[in-house]
Amino acid sequence: MSILGIDIGTTTITALLLSENRGRLIDKVTLKNDSFINGDLHFARLQDPEVILDTVIEAVTKITDGSDVSAIGVTGQMHGILYLDENNAPASPLFTWQDLRGNEKFEGGMTYAEYLTENTGHKAATGYGLTTHFYNLKNKLVPKRARKISTIHDYIVSHLTDSVPVTHSSDAASLGFYDLRHHQFDNVALLETGIDPEFLPKVVKNTRIAGTTKCEFLPDGIPVAVAIGDNQASFIGSMINPDKSILVNVGTGSQISFITTSLKATESGETRPLTDDEYIFVCSSLCGGRSYQILRNFFISCMDFLGGTEDDIYKKMDELSEEIYNLKDPLKINCEFAGTRAHPEKRGSIENISTENFTPTHLICGFLTGVADELKMLYEESKSHIAFNPRVLIGSGNGLRKSEVWRSIFEKEFDLDLVLPKHSEEAAVGACIFAATANGKYRNIREAQKALLGGHNEL
DSSP: OEEEEEEEOSSEEEEEEEETTTTOEEEEEEEEOOOEEOOSSTTOOEEOHHHHHHHHHHHHHHHOOSTTEEEEEEEEOSSOBEEEOTTSOBOSOEEOTTOOGGGSBOSTTOBHHHHHHHHHSSOOOTTSHHHHHHHHHHTTOSOTTOOEEEOHHHHHHHHHHTSOOEEEHHHHHHHSOEETTTTEEOHHHHHHHTOOGGGSOEEEOSOOEEEEOOSSSSOTTOEEEOOEEHHHHHHHHHOSOTTTEEEEEESSSEEEEEEESOOOOOSSEEEEEEETTEEEEEEEESOTHHHHHHHHHHHHHHHHHHOOOOTTHHHHHHHHHGGGGTOOSOOEEEOOTTOOSSOTTOOOEEEOOOTTTOSHHHHHHHHHHHHHHHHHHHHHHTGGGOOSOOOEEEEESHHHHHOHHHHHHHHHHHTSOEEOOSSSOHHHHHHHHHHHHHTTSSSSHHHHHHHHSTTTTOO
């Protein structure tokens, strides 16, 4: 028998089959998430949920007919929201985590996000689902037929099972206004802002089956777990010794995560529910691997100006990055090109430019080092939240998988060995582990991790 994992990312959608026998990868497919909408809303980043659903169906049917699937796990991009109507069908686009309208001016010189933070005591940032909803409320942009807020992956689970969407605490906390101690939204704070708590989904905190399949492309009766956030899914799918390891992820954004018992947020990080009564502390950078893409786009612009082709530009950049071991007089590059959650007005910078070092090689190496520097800085600011002595870095995301140089930079920055997870699609694997646990195959997540990631990065 196999477990089906689905990961709905911002740029790609992955479906994979994991064997119940020691977690062997049976098959996987990754498709481009080509659902972005060029809407009229300034600074909004929108995706079409129906296109996403069609892509999920295409990915799943490419690898299975569902006949030997024992459970299904679903994860996806956090923070974003869409509105559902009374039939649990989309009543709006998906407002993604990249939505920037919370940074627009609202009252008293404050932005929408700053106003919410100042007046509720809850950390609010642009891109958080309830910051987006607050903006929509104040600007009369909530669709008239909207009845509920949902994440994109909760909507997919609802479609798979023909059930009312619920949200896992891992996602609920990412929307904002969440009480970690009581695992529920802060209804008092919501009402003070004019947000109706009845508009929000029911929250569950543990491993749970949401329902069984009742859809057009899979057999009826397959247990489907409640969806979980992709940060937590990646954490679950990457490591089996969380009391000895910290996780660094470099994808479009980048994060550093570790198990914590502290519920206090800092300017640079926040505590997020993992599952049951466990928590992780997460520090996030808004750019991460996107920084390397920004540099690639710069080189393409140069080629357009000077003549040339953009084919294999990443390959050439990776080749030049190997010069970092011999590089003298490096550039110092700050990669906060999109600001930070706490300070969206911040911008990146390039320092130490001389007559000799403003070269493509120095820029490439500087960008790679800059991403690692930012995560190391965030980690140092948050070390009071870690209750153990880390012995290894677990590195996830395509940025680290594809670049040996980038891995060596992180090892040097953190003075720890970096180990890659057993499977490359960490979030989808984490969804499988969560689903197998929810379905009763294992007593808890830790047991499922050891069984399905068996022998990986044992310390």
